[in-house]
Amino acid sequence: MFKKFKIPEATVGRLTAYSRYLKEADEKGISTVSSQQIAKATGVTPAQVRKDLAYFGEFGTRGVGYNPRELYNYIMKILGLDRRWPVIIIGAGRLGAALAMYGGFAERGFDIVGIFDVDPAKIGNKVGEIEIRPLQELKEKVKDLSIKLGIVAVPAASAQEVVDFMVDCGIKGIINFAPANISVPEGIVLRRVDLASQLEYLTFHLGESR
Amino acid sequence: MFKKFKIPEATVGRLTAYSRYLKEADEKGISTVSSQQIAKATGVTPAQVRKDLAYFGEFGTRGVGYNPRELYNYIMKILGLDRRWPVIIIGAGRLGAALAMYGGFAERGFDIVGIFDVDPAKIGNKVGEIEIRPLQELKEKVKDLSIKLGIVAVPAASAQEVVDFMVDCGIKGIINFAPANISVPEGIVLRRVDLASQLEYLTFHLGESR
Numbered sequence: 001m002f003k004k005f006k007i008p009e010a011t012v013g014r015l016t017a018y019s020r021y022l023k024e025a026d027e028k029g030i031s032t033v034s035s036q037q038i039a040k041a042t043g044v045t046p047a048q049v050r051k052d053l054a055y056f057g058e059f060g061t062r063g064v065g066y067n068p069r070e071l072y073n074y075i076m077k078i079l080g081l082d083r084r085w086p087v088i089i090i091g092a093g094r095l096g097a098a099l100a101m102y103g104g105f106a107e108r109g110f111d112i113v114g115i116f117d118v119d120p121a122k123i124g125n126k127v128g129e130i131e132i133r134p135l136q137e138l139k140e141k142v143k144d145l146s147i148k149l150g151i152v153a154v155p156a157a158s159a160q161e162v163v164d165f166m167v168d169c170g171i172k173g174i175i176n177f178a179p180a181n182i183s184v185p186e187g188i189v190l191r192r193v194d195l196a197s198q199l200e201y202l203t204f205h206l207g208e209s210r
Numbered sequence: 211m212f213k214k215f216k217i218p219e220a221t222v223g224r225l226t227a228y229s230r231y232l233k234e235a236d237e238k239g240i241s242t243v244s245s246q247q248i249a250k251a252t253g254v255t256p257a258q259v260r261k262d263l264a265y266f267g268e269f270g271t272r273g274v275g276y277n278p279r280e281l282y283n284y285i286m287k288i289l290g291l292d293r294r295w296p297v298i299i300i301g302a303g304r305l306g307a308a309l310a311m312y313g314g315f316a317e318r319g320f321d322i323v324g325i326f327d328v329d330p331a332k333i334g335n336k337v338g339e340i341e342i343r344p345l346q347e348l349k350e351k352v353k354d355l356s357i358k359l360g361i362v363a364v365p366a367a368s369a370q371e372v373v374d375f376m377v378d379c380g381i382k383g384i385i386n387f388a389p390a391n392i393s394v395p396e397g398i399v400l401r402r403v404d405l406a407s408q409l410e411y412l413t414f415h416l417g418e419s420r
Binding site: 007009010013015016020021043081085094097098099102104107108110148149151172174175181183189194197198199200201202203205206207 | 219220222253289290291295305307309318361389393404410412416
């Protein structure tokens with residue numbers, strides 16, 4: 001459909017921001033938005049908006065702008081969000097439970113369909129509507145629901161082992177919240193969310209000690 | 211100390227990863243590491259490691275490598291982590307509470323010193339050792355402890371109002387977990403962590419529908 005190679009990681013993140021704004025604009029009944037408006041609403045430059053969109057083809061009408069609904073639908077398709085995705089979470093600790101209840105996932109088409117742990121004390125407890133199940137049941141669940149996406153919220157020390165097991169169970173895309181450098185085989189997409197590093201970005205830019 | 215402008219955002223994130231590896235290497239008693247080793251451990255290319263470090267000056271000995279402890283200390287200084295930082299969280303819901311208990315912050319020098327909410331039912335409850343306090347008390351706390359950093363874990367609809375108030379209280383760097391596009395005045399550093407967009411990065415790269 002379009003070339004995926006060489007698309008910067010940051011572009012993917014910005015497409016998400018653009019799509020949120022476009023949805024809002026469409027819901028307000030706005031029929032045309034400019035790259036300036038998209039840029040202003042999402043905190044980037046108009047040139048950046050045009051550059052990001054240019055990776056995927058030609059959009060909008062020169063001198064007029066974009067139709068919010070059309071561009072929204074197209075971006076959602078680019079992001080693979082023209083369908084819903086079942087997602088499982090490994091680790092039913094505080095962070096895993098918070099992620100299971102995080103409303104922002106369902107809104108974008110991600111349904112948390114399972115949460116797994118190895119701690120016998122947690123098995124059978126509920127997080128919202130979802131019962132915590134033993135990790136050994138992961139393979140069956142992944143197969144039954146054709147699950148491709150998983151979130152890792154376990155301690156750093158067990159993260160690699162858990163990721164290896166997820167891959168073995170058929171998971172293709174993994175978000176890792178454990179503060180550990182994890183490796184995955186070719187063909188598996190891994191993304192690490194390092195919560196402390198978000199704060200480090202702030203301290204770097206605040207530059208207090210310099 | 212060094213130029214901060216034009217440092218790519220991704221470089222800052224990678225410095226965090228390098229520093230974790232360097233700390234491990236130093237703790238194992240390793241006296242020299244190559245850019246190849248740093249690259250392998252953190253999942254980037256050796257050229258990327260050298261490029262990232264070159265922003266900040268000259269490091270290591272050509273043909274020999276880097277001393278892990280020296281480079282670790284230098285990177286921590288670059289990141290502003292040669293000191294500890296007090297941090298407050300606004301929003302004592304599930305996500306806010308999970309973040310307050312997240313062990314990865316303290317390990318990197320960030321101490322969660324307060325958690326604030328507007329819900330009278332939550333005030334006075336404890337998250338770990340920290341008592342949830344009313345949002346009105348934020349200004350005093352920020353002043354007393356010279357707090358510069360805050361985390362927003364409130365619903366999207368109230369995020370802008372909360373951020374405005376934080377800025378008014380003297381907070382200079384903000385991590386926003388609410389799925390909302392927020393604006394801040396010049397001089398304030400804002401970083402949005404969009405948990406759903408992390409999954410969108412996966413679905414984009416899995417490219418199933420293409």
